[in-house]
Amino acid sequence: MSVVVGGGSGFIGSHLCKLLRTKGLKVTVISRKDEEDTMTWNDLNKNGLPVGTTAVVNMAGQTLLSMTSRWNEKYKRDVWSSRIDTTKDLVRAITRADVPPKVFVSFSAVGYYQTSLTEEYTEDSHGGDFDFLSRLCQAWEEAAVLPKDKNVRLVTLRVGLALGRYGGLIQRMYLPYFLGLGGRLGSGEQWFPWIHADDVAGIVLHAIQNDNITGVLNTVAPEAATNAQFSRTLARAMWRPDFFPLPAFVINTVFGSERGKLFLEGQRVIPKRVLESGYKFKYPDLKSACENCSHLIVND
Numbered sequence: 001m002s003v004v005v006g007g008g009s010g011f012i013g014s015h016l017c018k019l020l021r022t023k024g025l026k027v028t029v030i031s032r033k034d035e036e037d038t039m040t041w042n043d044l045n046k047n048g049l050p051v052g053t054t055a056v057v058n059m060a061g062q063t064l065l066s067m068t069s070r071w072n073e074k075y076k077r078d079v080w081s082s083r084i085d086t087t088k089d090l091v092r093a094i095t096r097a098d099v100p101p102k103v104f105v106s107f108s109a110v111g112y113y114q115t116s117l118t119e120e121y122t123e124d125s126h127g128g129d130f131d132f133l134s135r136l137c138q139a140w141e142e143a144a145v146l147p148k149d150k151n152v153r154l155v156t157l158r159v160g161l162a163l164g165r166y167g168g169l170i171q172r173m174y175l176p177y178f179l180g181l182g183g184r185l186g187s188g189e190q191w192f193p194w195i196h197a198d199d200v201a202g203i204v205l206h207a208i209q210n211d212n213i214t215g216v217l218n219t220v221a222p223e224a225a226t227n228a229q230f231s232r233t234l235a236r237a238m239w240r241p242d243f244f245p246l247p248a249f250v251i252n253t254v255f256g257s258e259r260g261k262l263f264l265e266g267q268r269v270i271p272k273r274v275l276e277s278g279y280k281f282k283y284p285d286l287k288s289a290c291e292n293c294s295h296l297i298v299n300d
Contacts, residue, residue, distance in 0.1 A: 002026040002052045003208065004101075006086055007060030009033070011167025012159075016057065016201040023205065028053075030060070030086075041089060049093045049101070055208045056094060058144070059107040060086040064259060065172065071256030080136060087143040094152060103153040105207050106144035110160045110193045110220060112137035115265035117189060122272040123158075123216040132258055141216075153214050155207040157200075160220035160269060163289050164197035170293045173234070176244075178296075182235050183244040185251060188228025191266035193220045196283035196292065206279045218271045223285045227266065233286045237294035 008017050008029035020027050028050055029038045039050070049056070062082040069075050087106060094100050111133035113121040121127070128138030137158070146152050162168045176182050200219055207213045225233070235242035252260040283289040 001054045001208075002028070002050065003055045003057060004028045004030060004039075004049055004053050004090075006030040006056070006058040006090055008057075009038075010059070011164065011171075012162055012197050012200050013059055014167075015164065015197040016059070016204055019198075019201045019205055041086065044093055045089055049097050051099075053097070053101045055103045055105070056090055056101050057105045057107075057204055057208075058087055058090050061107070064262060065169070065255075067172075067254070071259045076132065080139070083136065083140050084143050087140060091144060091146055095147060095150060100150050100152050102211075103155065103208055104144065104146060105155045105157065105204055106141070108137045108141050108156055108158045108216075109133070110158050110218070110267055110269045111262075112141070112158055113267045113269060115190070115261060115267055117191070119268065121218070121267055121269045123218050131261070133261070153211065155213055156216045157203065157207075157219040158216060158269070159200060160193035160195045160218075162197045162200055163194055163283075163293055165293045165295065167197065170234075174293075177235060177238055177240055180240045181244050182231060182238075182240060183242055183246060184228040184231045185246050186227070186248040186264040188226060188231065188245065190227050190264060191268045192225050192227045192230045193267055193269040194225065194230060194286065194289070195219055195221045196289045198282050202282060203274060203279055206277065210277065213277050215273070217274050217277075218269050219274065220269045220271050221281060221284060221286070221289070222271055222275060224268050224270075225286050227263075230286060230290075234290045234294065237287070237290040 003020055003025050007013050009031045017027050030044055031038045062079050113127040114130050128134050141156050163170055203219050232242045248264050251263050
């Protein structure tokens with residue numbers, strides 16, 4: 001089996017590509033860099049998918065969490081186009097392929113659902129049209145829709161906040177927690193829809209290998225947690241205190257109020273269809289995930 005991965009050089013992508021290769025799958029990464037086992041987006045648009053491609057995964061997208069980029073209209077356009085345009089490029093390549101792949105796994109995010117302290121969201125819940133992030137997710141999912149006559153299975157992953165020692169939130173939080181300066185964000189009451197990066201990769205592989213899986217999958221861990229519970233669990237895993245909350249106004253000042261919602265508001269998202277599909281989580285609970293992320297050096 002040959003898999004093409006858009007955005008495979010990033011944090012989650014590196015976890016996915018490592019897993020796919022350990023399972024004996026051939027992996028081609030679409031990247032801006034021209035390296036071994038990669039192709040550029042220009043190559044894709046010019047030459048199409050490599051012959052023999054059986055699965056396509058797209059997780060490409062500029063990070064929302066850049067500390068060096070101001071949250072302004074230009075940055076928002078970059079965030080939007082890096083997701084929507086790459087998805088459209090892959091849909092075009094799949095459509096034009098003489099022998100199309102069997103499955104297209106396209107990423108979205110739990111930002112599709114409206115933030116709430118009380119609601120629970122399954123894959124059937126409404127969302128997608130109440131702020132920039134939700135409209136981004138809705139457009140992202142719509143861009144991935146393929147012509148029905150191509151008979152390509154589409155799986156859409158609404159991914160939560162991915163945890164892993166060497167990327168995402170943990171990479172940014174590790175030093176202050178290591179120094180004993182960690183704490184909840186804002187009130188800490190907001191839901192924290194988390195998942196370990198290894199399980200994101202595992203669910204992608206699970207979706208590729210199982211022909212009966214189609215449609216939306218809430219790609220979050222089965223154990224729901226608030227931000228305060230996450231902060232406390234991570235601190236305990238690192239044998240550090242949890243005494244220094246970060247006020248909301250600081251987060252809004254650094255990231256902007258619209259992007260600050262990623263930290264200060266959340267959703268309780270249930271991976272109903274993932275569990276029904278038979279996937280077994282490697283890190284089903286926050287304690288085990290935080291313990292994996294707590295080590296100064298991780299060998300796995």
